[in-house]
Amino acid sequence: MKKVLFAAAEALPFISTGGLADVVGSLPAALVKKGVDARVVLPLYGTMNEKFRKDLVLVKEIEVQLSWRKQYCGIYKTEHNGVTFYFIDNEFYFKRDSLYGSFDDGERFAFFSKCILDIMPHIDFYPDVLHANDWQTAPAVIYLRCNYGHIPEYQKIRTVYSIHNIAYQGIYNLGTMGDVFGINGWDRSIVEYDGCLNLTKGAIVCCDRLSTVSPHYAEEIKTAEFAHGLQYIINESSYKLSGILNGIDVNYYNSEIDPEIPYNFNADDFSGKAKDKAALQEELGLPVDPDVPVVSMITRLVSHKGLDLVECVLEEIIAKDKIQFVLLGTGEANYEAYFRNLEAKYPEKVRAIIKYDKTLSKKIYAASDIFLMPSKSEPCGLAQMICSRYATVPVVRETGGLYDSIRSYNEFTGEGNGFTFTNYNAHDMMYTIRRAMAFYRNKEEWNKIMKKAISEDFSWAASSESYIELYESIF
Ligand code: ADP
Numbered sequence: 001m002k003k004v005l006f007a008a009a010e011a012l013p014f015i016s017t018g019g020l021a022d023v024v025g026s027l028p029a030a031l032v033k034k035g036v037d038a039r040v041v042l043p044l045y046g047t048m049n050e051k052f053r054k055d056l057v058l059v060k061e062i063e064v065q066l067s068w069r070k071q072y073c074g075i076y077k078t079e080h081n082g083v084t085f086y087f088i089d090n091e092f093y094f095k096r097d098s099l100y101g102s103f104d105d106g107e108r109f110a111f112f113s114k115c116i117l118d119i120m121p122h123i124d125f126y127p128d129v130l131h132a133n134d135w136q137t138a139p140a141v142i143y144l145r146c147n148y149g150h151i152p153e154y155q156k157i158r159t160v161y162s163i164h165n166i167a168y169q170g171i172y173n174l175g176t177m178g179d180v181f182g183i184n185g186w187d188r189s190i191v192e193y194d195g196c197l198n199l200t201k202g203a204i205v206c207c208d209r210l211s212t213v214s215p216h217y218a219e220e221i222k223t224a225e226f227a228h229g230l231q232y233i234i235n236e237s238s239y240k241l242s243g244i245l246n247g248i249d250v251n252y253y254n255s256e257i258d259p260e261i262p263y264n265f266n267a268d269d270f271s272g273k274a275k276d277k278a279a280l281q282e283e284l285g286l287p288v289d290p291d292v293p294v295v296s297m298i299t300r301l302v303s304h305k306g307l308d309l310v311e312c313v314l315e316e317i318i319a320k321d322k323i324q325f326v327l328l329g330t331g332e333a334n335y336e337a338y339f340r341n342l343e344a345k346y347p348e349k350v351r352a353i354i355k356y357d358k359t360l361s362k363k364i365y366a367a368s369d370i371f372l373m374p375s376k377s378e379p380c381g382l383a384q385m386i387c388s389r390y391a392t393v394p395v396v397r398e399t400g401g402l403y404d405s406i407r408s409y410n411e412f413t414g415e416g417n418g419f420t421f422t423n424y425n426a427h428d429m430m431y432t433i434r435r436a437m438a439f440y441r442n443k444e445e446w447n448k449i450m451k452k453a454i455s456e457d458f459s460w461a462a463s464s465e466s467y468i469e470l471y472e473s474i475f
Helices: 020-035 105-118 134-147 185-191 197-208 215-219 231-236 269-282 307-320 331-347 358-365 385-391 400-405 426-441 443-455 460-470
Strands: 004-008 037-043 059-064 069-080 083-089 129-133 156-162 196-198 209-212 241-243 294-301 324-331 350-353 369-371 393-397 419-421
Touching: 004 020, 004 105, 004 294, 020 037, 020 083, 020 460, 037 105, 059 105, 069 105, 083 105, 105 129, 129 134, 134 156, 134 185, 134 197, 156 197, 156 460, 185 197, 196 197, 197 231, 197 369, 209 215, 209 460, 215 241, 215 400, 269 294, 269 324, 269 358, 294 331, 294 358, 294 385, 307 331, 307 426, 324 331, 324 358, 331 350, 358 385, 369 385, 369 426, 385 393, 385 400, 385 443, 393 426, 393 443, 419 426, 426 443
Parallel strands: 004 037, 004 129, 037 083, 129 156, 156 209, 209 241, 294 324, 294 369, 324 350, 369 393, 393 419
Antiparallel strands: 059 069, 069 083
């Protein structure tokens, strides 16, 4: 097994809205270091930064047929961290203000998925494994199985389909199957689920291996509580399902050399972190106080991030305890309003920054003492790993990848790299935040906990090996 083509809707550093971009931006590079010829294909969005756009080289211009439509497909490429990235250009589909959320998302990503397969002869790269990620590239797995079986070069390609979040499945009216998605009537049973066309279900049926982003989440999605209706098909496919914990790019998130934080620091000397804290307090207009614990959240403001627990008890903690709370996030209007109101009510203790800002996020990761992630479900979660890289101690609920990556601190054995709670319960969360803040007051003990957090290995070293084993297991 030598050649892998990653297909995804986003990847760092080119374009990102969430954790998927972190993974697609770093896993291929880790595989290349291990001798795999891993390449990536992405849409060329209108919103991609000019600084990357100017380095793109045109490979070829072709036309791609999907259903009755024949459309322009420009193939561009560039190299980053030793990985070749291909970009699919079609301004009609991808020159939009945002990546997702258009009425024709299904058609846009069906076209992208068709291009993933049709560019192969033109880039002179038929992979051994096509690794598709999430519903936007699910049609590529379906088309390969249903429509390309008669072409010898495509017959040899095996597929891995990774679920990064099962909540987003690509569900459409069955009436769109032929016209929009170009799926033949006789393949209806592959994509039909619960009376709809479900792209994720189709890819689950067609793929050779199914993976998800943590071992615990792989178990959770077998149950109705987590599977958003797909539990039956996941259980049917459990023979080919595995969970591999994501890593992060430990050079990009590195407190020792990160150019985006004011002061660098490492596990032997946290004095830079104290200065980062003072700098952030100053920048945000909070009282500059080294002794008050700064608790932060950096998150999409959607309900599965545990925000109803936060709404239930955070104000009580803020009113009674010595604490500063910083939120960076955007999302559902009710949560944005909740945090804005909290800031208005407690201007000396709370900052709610309602935007998406990568640089500010790093300053907050570096400056905080405690990072809160009380998710209801969390396929893997990256923020708990990122904060640890900056010696900010995570407080998490034991679900999905949070369960696999953070172990609760045990003051008797010195084991653990954060604080955790089991039940999705607001007062359990409150107790755990207070437990962490109690340790924070004991400087010597807290230093030990910070060291445990920053010393945890969240690199791709182990997980990239697991992916290679997964690819090899198909042949
Ligand atoms: P998800 O993929 O569900 O959004 P993850 O924890 O896996 O959650 O990944 C979230 C990523 O997005 C992290 O890198 C986090 O720092 C980043 N992020 C989330 N919200 C913001 C924001 N408002 N500004 C900057 N970065 C953000």
